[in-house]
Amino acid sequence: MKVKEIQDLLGFIAASGLSEVNLKTSEIELHVKRNPDSPAPVPYVEPVASTMRAIPQIVSTPSAEPAVKSSQPADIADTSKYVTIKSPMVGTFYAAPSPEKPPFVQVGDLVKPGKVVCIIEAMKLFNEVESDVSGRIVKVLVENATPVEYDQPLFLVDPNV
């Protein structure tokens, strides 16, 4: 089963409103249970970083192995309502203007377009990145002072606030 097929399947389940799905094929056994506390499902938007990491684990499990129990689909239902702020360039991510200063934004902070959320340093160019969305920061997806790629998600933002 290809990664794309699994993504499509999880997206379908997330959008279906089904609370529990058990699936068994010759290649894979999948057990998906939605968190009962999670809000009504919303259409699947796009895989975000946390789900992308989880998927290869499923794929790499040989068919002979015991059933894969994955808690990720619940996350998909949760994160699909979020949007991301992505890196505009290749460089190094800095959460604060300087090491001794507090970060530009933290989890729980409200952002809107124009609010500076981080600095990306690219070959000695210092780039103050503004948010292009409105909402509340749910998660910072990148460690301070680590390399980021072009279009890599940096922040998870809940726009429904």
Place this chain on the structure above:
Amino acid sequence: MKINRFYPLISTQIVGKKLINVPECNSTNTLLNHLIQNTKLPNGTLLITENQTAGRGQHHNRWFSEPYQNLTFSFLWIPKNFAAHQAFQLNMATSLGLYNFLSALLPQKKIHIKWSNDILLEGSKICGILIENKIRNHKILYSVVGIGLNVNQTQFPIHSATSLKLATQQTYDLPTLLENICFHIEKQYQNLGNFSYLKSCYTRALYRYQELSWYENISHKSLPVGKFQGTILGINDHGKLAIALENKLYHFGIQEIKFFIENV
């Protein structure tokens, strides 16, 4: 000590047509960044001081400059439609402007661009550049381009620095130099958007281009940490430095590599 007067530039179209001269400030980049957020400034606005008390270099390094001896200024560049991922072109265009200015002024001297944006005269640093961009919707909203050029100062706290006067024993008129520098930089800014042209000029001007030299690998994952000998062959599309080592090409980010400088 000569206190200079700076007037709006005449040989440029955009850069320095509006010129703000302050007697003293901590950093021209910091002050211009502050001004642009609070006032509407025209494209090319240039801020200059003769007494920069807390000049900034890369990564919170300080840029030390004696009052009235050197050029320390910043200008504002407001592009119309410039994608953030093309930002390295700003490094190239600014470096090339200064490189061309110095090459024309001192045709007998060896001028180089040390990746990514230091300007060297006979292997010693004469000029630093600090570019800060504001990014909105993956585009550069504006850039503040800061330049420090050592001119008439003759004593430096670090051995690896030099000045025009140290190199030629002449004293230079700062307003004349400013006019010249901005003319050359503005000329290069007309090439922004033409990556391959800027890249070919920039690559040829690079310090140690196609020379076998010593480097230190700090954190490139495909190479062992420590000293190695390699040859600079250019840059990639992101501005990473391309070094050949035993017939393989490696691309280094700014924190991943150090140059070993023999005369330091």
